[in-house]
Amino acid sequence: MGKVSIWLKRSYVGLTCFIMITCLVLCGFTLFSHGVMSREEEIDNSSSAAIAVHMFYIFYAASFLFSIFxxxxxxxRKTWALIVFTVGIIICSLASxxxxxxLMIGQSMFPHFIKEEYLSMLPLTNATESAREHLDHLQxxxxxxxxEQGYKEWMEDIPRSCxxxxYSTYxxxxxxxxxxxxEDxxxxxxxxxxxxLPILLESVDELIKGTIGLIVGITLLWAPNTPITESSRQPTSMTYMVTIETPDTT
Structure with missing residues (x-):
């Protein structure tokens, strides 16, 4: 491996450190959210949400490992390690x-599924115990x-979560x-x-847009920047031997 430009080396190290820090921050945020949802029994280990969280863990761990390489x-100055890093980050970027x-394709579909799921709980007076607990937390x-129609859907049995x-926002x-x-x-x-429902759908839409923006932004910053050595930029010199024959004058 040839001599590496000092500025190219610094930019490469900075990019790699940024990837590692990003992985640690996002992994910590995911771990915190996973713990909160598990404590409040909002997520089941066999659910699709739990599988998605575990996939995030694998993605962060792989990106961090490639950054170490x-x-x-x-x-x-190990070329094979740089090749592993470059290929790994390309794969992670494509996955992102x-x-x-x-998410962009399903952005218009998610609200329909969410609305359908919540409307299936109506009428609230006949809601199951688990549905009531979920709605209490949501409210x-x-x-x-x-x-969808506000407190009127509870009839006279309005829960205390309402x-x-x-200092209410709404x-x-x-x-x-x-x-x-x-009470009089x-x-x-x-x-x-x-x-x-409208507040929840708005929150989900903002979350999806934020996630898409974060993924695209990180992917653009993660574009591999393979070091270019000075020797690779210099043209290869070739020596030609030319034999000139002169006539014999003797």
Missing amino acids: GLFGIFK LLVATV SEYECCGI VCIK PCVATPRNSTLY TDPPVMIYAQPC
């Missing part, structure tokens, strides 16, 4: 673009009540007189006015 190759493409998290917090209304939460107090008990 890249640093080893640039400092120890594939995921981004799937507390997104500061909403009901699915009660407004002190508007609240007074509890209806015929509900179980009604001043001020009255306030509940969330907006339904959960």
